[in-house]
Amino acid sequence: MGELRLMKGNEVLAEAAVRCGCDGYFGYPITPQSEVMETLMELRPWETTGMVVLQAESEVASINMVYGAAATGKRAMTSSSSPGVSLMQEGISYIAGAELPCLIVNVQRGGPGLGTIQPSQADYFQTTKGGGHGDYRLITLAPASVQEMHDFVELAFDLAFKYRNPAMILTDGALGQMMEKVELADQKPRWTREEILARSGSWATTGKTPDRQRNVVTSLELDSEKMEQNNIRLQAKYQQIEENEVRYEEILCDDAEYLMVAFGTSSRVCQKALEVLREQGVKVGLLRPITLWPFPSKVIGEMARKVKGILVVEMSAGQMVEDVKLAVFDACCCVPVAYTGRMGGILPSPGEVVEAFEQKLLKR
Amino acid sequence: MEIQDIIKPENLVYSKSKLQVDVISHYCPGCSHGVVHKIVSEVIDELGIQEKTIGVSPVGCAVFAYNLIDIDWQEAAHGRAPAVATGIARTNPDKIVFTYQGDGDLASIGAAEILHACNRGENLVVIFINNGIYGMTGGQMAPTTLVGQVTSTTPMGRTVELNGYPLKITELIAQLPGVHYCTRQSVHTAATVRRCKNAIRKAFQNVMDKKGTSFVEVTSTCNSGWKMTPVQANDWMVEHMFTEYPQGELKDNDKKG
Ligand SMILES: Cc1ncc(C[n+]2csc(CCOP(=O)(O)OP(=O)(O)O)c2C)c(N)n1
Numbered sequence: 101m102g103e104l105r106l107m108k109g110n111e112v113l114a115e116a117a118v119r120c121g122c123d124g125y126f127g128y129p130i131t132p133q134s135e136v137m138e139t140l141m142e143l144r145p146w147e148t149t150g151m152v153v154l155q156a157e158s159e160v161a162s163i164n165m166v167y168g169a170a171a172t173g174k175r176a177m178t179s180s181s182s183p184g185v186s187l188m189q190e191g192i193s194y195i196a197g198a199e200l201p202c203l204i205v206n207v208q209r210g211g212p213g214l215g216t217i218q219p220s221q222a223d224y225f226q227t228t229k230g231g232g233h234g235d236y237r238l239i240t241l242a243p244a245s246v247q248e249m250h251d252f253v254e255l256a257f258d259l260a261f262k263y264r265n266p267a268m269i270l271t272d273g274a275l276g277q278m279m280e281k282v283e284l285a286d287q288k289p290r291w292t293r294e295e296i297l298a299r300s301g302s303w304a305t306t307g308k309t310p311d312r313q314r315n316v317v318t319s320l321e322l323d324s325e326k327m328e329q330n331n332i333r334l335q336a337k338y339q340q341i342e343e344n345e346v347r348y349e350e351i352l353c354d355d356a357e358y359l360m361v362a363f364g365t366s367s368r369v370c371q372k373a374l375e376v377l378r379e380q381g382v383k384v385g386l387l388r389p390i391t392l393w394p395f396p397s398k399v400i401g402e403m404a405r406k407v408k409g410i411l412v413v414e415m416s417a418g419q420m421v422e423d424v425k426l427a428v429f430d431a432c433c434c435v436p437v438a439y440t441g442r443m444g445g446i447l448p449s450p451g452e453v454v455e456a457f458e459q460k461l462l463k464r
Numbered sequence: 465m466e467i468q469d470i471i472k473p474e475n476l477v478y479s480k481s482k483l484q485v486d487v488i489s490h491y492c493p494g495c496s497h498g499v500v501h502k503i504v505s506e507v508i509d510e511l512g513i514q515e516k517t518i519g520v521s522p523v524g525c526a527v528f529a530y531n532l533i534d535i536d537w538q539e540a541a542h543g544r545a546p547a548v549a550t551g552i553a554r555t556n557p558d559k560i561v562f563t564y565q566g567d568g569d570l571a572s573i574g575a576a577e578i579l580h581a582c583n584r585g586e587n588l589v590v591i592f593i594n595n596g597i598y599g600m601t602g603g604q605m606a607p608t609t610l611v612g613q614v615t616s617t618t619p620m621g622r623t624v625e626l627n628g629y630p631l632k633i634t635e636l637i638a639q640l641p642g643v644h645y646c647t648r649q650s651v652h653t654a655a656t657v658r659r660c661k662n663a664i665r666k667a668f669q670n671v672m673d674k675k676g677t678s679f680v681e682v683t684s685t686c687n688s689g690w691k692m693t694p695v696q697a698n699d700w701m702v703e704h705m706f707t708e709y710p711q712g713e714l715k716d717n718d719k720k721g
Contacts, residue, residue: 124555152554157580161547164540164577168520168551171538172559176551194541305536305552307515307559316530318539 103284109249110276112284113179113205113269114139116253117151121290122203123174124152126165128184131217132273133207136179149290159184163191163204170200171317173296173304175257179205181273182223183214185231192266193232197319199303199334201260203253204238205269207276210445218445219273219365222416227270228393228423235331237338239267239345240392242363246280248390254285261299263341270392272415274365274447347390348399352378356385358461359403361424362413363389365447370413372450377457384457395423401431409461413453414441436461481505483514483534490528494694496684497526497593499651503661504564504591505533507668517560518552520545524566525599543574546581549588560671562589568598571607571633578637585642585676589667592634592679595686596705603689607631610708615689630708634681638714645670645678646715650706652685652698675717683709 107115113136117125127137137155145151152169156162162178169176180188185206195202206227210220227240239259241252249271256267291299297306308314321327352374353359362370367388377384387403389396404410404427412421418439425437440456442448448456458464483505491498508517514535521529523542530537540548545563553561570578570592581588597615598604604617608630612621622630638646645667649660660682667678683705687697 124551126551154550154554156547156550157576160544161550161577161580164544164547165551165554167540167544168538168548168553169555170551171548172518172552172556174555176555190541191544198539305518305538307518308534308536309515314530314534315536316539317537318530320527320539 101283102286105282105284106279107246107282108135108277108279109246109271110135110207111139112246112250112282113253114143115284116250117177118143118145118149119285119287120254120257121149121175121288122151122177122257123290124154124169124176126154126156126162126169126176126178128156128159128162128180130181130184132209132219132276133179133181133205135276136205149287151290159187160191163188166202166204167191167195167200170195170202171198171305173300173306175291177203177205179207181207181209182211182220185223185226189232192238193234193236194319195266196236196238197234198317199264200266200317201257201264202266203256203260203269204266205271208270208272210443216445217273219447220415220443220445221272221364221366222419222443223270224392224414224416224419227268228395236334237265237341237393239263239265239341240270241267242270242390242392243275244364244367244388246275246278246282249275250282250284259345263337265337265341270364272365342394345391346394346396346398348396349388349390351386351388353385353387353403355383356403356406357383357408358385358457359407359410360384360386360413360457361389361400361410361420362386363392363420366413366415366441369448369450369453373453373457376450376454382462389420392420395427397423397427397430400424400427401433404428404431404433404435407435409435410437411457411461412437412439413448414439415443415447416441417443481509483509485532485534487531489532491525492688494685494687494697495525496595496651496682499657500591500593500660500682501529501532503651503657503664507661507665508533508535511665511668511672513560513668513672516558517562520549520552520561520563522563522565522569524569526564526566526593527600529564543569543572544577545569546574546577546586546588546590550581550584550586553587557587560668561587562591562668562671564591565593566599567592567594567596567606567608571631575633578633579640582637582643582677582679583640585644587671587674588677589671590677590679591664592681593684594681594709595684595689597686597689599686599689603686607633610704632709634679634709634714637679642676643679643715644676644717647679647713648681648683648709648711650683650701650711652701681709683711
């Protein structure tokens, strides 16, 4: 059993980064996630594990610092909230194009524009459909508890290195600010130079030695034939990720006649709504996507064949609902798919979800 | 004596640095980039730091520097090389990291990144090619374009009313306490090439000695972009650029007391 503590989600991100042996954090302050860098500065990991923590001049700079560190085979990360992550999109596209592993955390707040500092899930499209330019994908993990904020840091790094692809933890201000009990992992050492060479020496900028050709980290290829081949290679990798890395949680889905689909904070609200509906005798289940990309389309399609209706609950105008509809369509199914949610930094209440469920699916 | 008797290793007085890759350079004949690449290759070779050096190439004509110098490289987004280099250097303090940037890259789109990297005193060499123009995209105005200079986006010459003044970013950089060494050089004559090489060697040596940022501007020609012959371009640079961008040392903390 690891150390138990009562902690904020943002603080846990920092603890988990140090404990999993992260090499470098580069960030720029923005509410509601500033505690990540503040906690790191208090932990002073450069004195213990040797992890670097640096406040950058902007999110444009912080993501490019991550790009630089990641190219050397180090485990590098940044965190920000929606407006800052918008600024990072160029860098994220370069990182994906150069096939580098790294971790980006988005503790979402309401938009568009400067918006609000309250929680939101309206960056779903930005994260799962691109955001930056070109055909690329981000491995996207959506925690629903402070414990998962902890666990997904190491998981994200593992997946990022397994596929040489940037990974994103897409969370929100509610999970970042809320306190829950968390079991912290034991401290792991950072990778040694030998471990980095063994793992990433074939591509990383570790310094050209006589035994190998120079390593060049780039996303540039002016020859269109070769650039298409690069894209084909990326797409093959993405397909592999879609086949191997889909993660989700099913709650009371076995006997379900109706289904709710929600991720992160919304899924916590839905759990309460589900209890209320079950008490009324409605057989409803909850499917919680843990990876938003790759999306659990297959299981949603399978569930769609069994249920009478699906309600997607989001803290946005309805973004993930489009992927649920596609999953249902791909399953050649015509079960009704409804959406409910709040925007602008407001969490839907369990009562609102129950009411929407009754109106839209039970037609009460 | 037959020529075959003369061509022998022991008679060699000059050769291409072994770090210069045997490929056809993409630079236009007359361009300063090629000469500076030669100098950088020689310096890395002579200091024996090939295995420790990581270059960060820019977006601009030098984007393909990684095809020309035989070290590990990373290609940065336009203007972001100093941030990329910061990430490399901070997590790899044993490495010798340098950026190689044009004036559009460093003084326009990347002005924030270069100022802050230098202000933090990142342990980097910065090589800044100031040719007063955007070479790669076809000769548009740069922040360093002279007043009156004709470019494809200032066809009647740069005016202060529309575009403001040439940005003397090297003077700005020299003010920053984090910067250890800041100099302005050129490579249009044998003598200036030698001086520039000394400056670049000193900059790399400073980073090996962990002295902070060393910044070398090379006031350069872009004869294609300027629509001149290489010889005319050299003359034009001496006559016009050197008044705006005076040559020589702006700062050397080694010489302080
Ligand atoms: C974000 C972004 N904006 C614009 C460009 C287009 N672009 C490529 S090179 C360049 C200018 C390069 O000029 P400079 O830095 O002076 O270098 P030179 O080519 O003269 O060596 C521009 C604007 C780009 N690649 N990326």
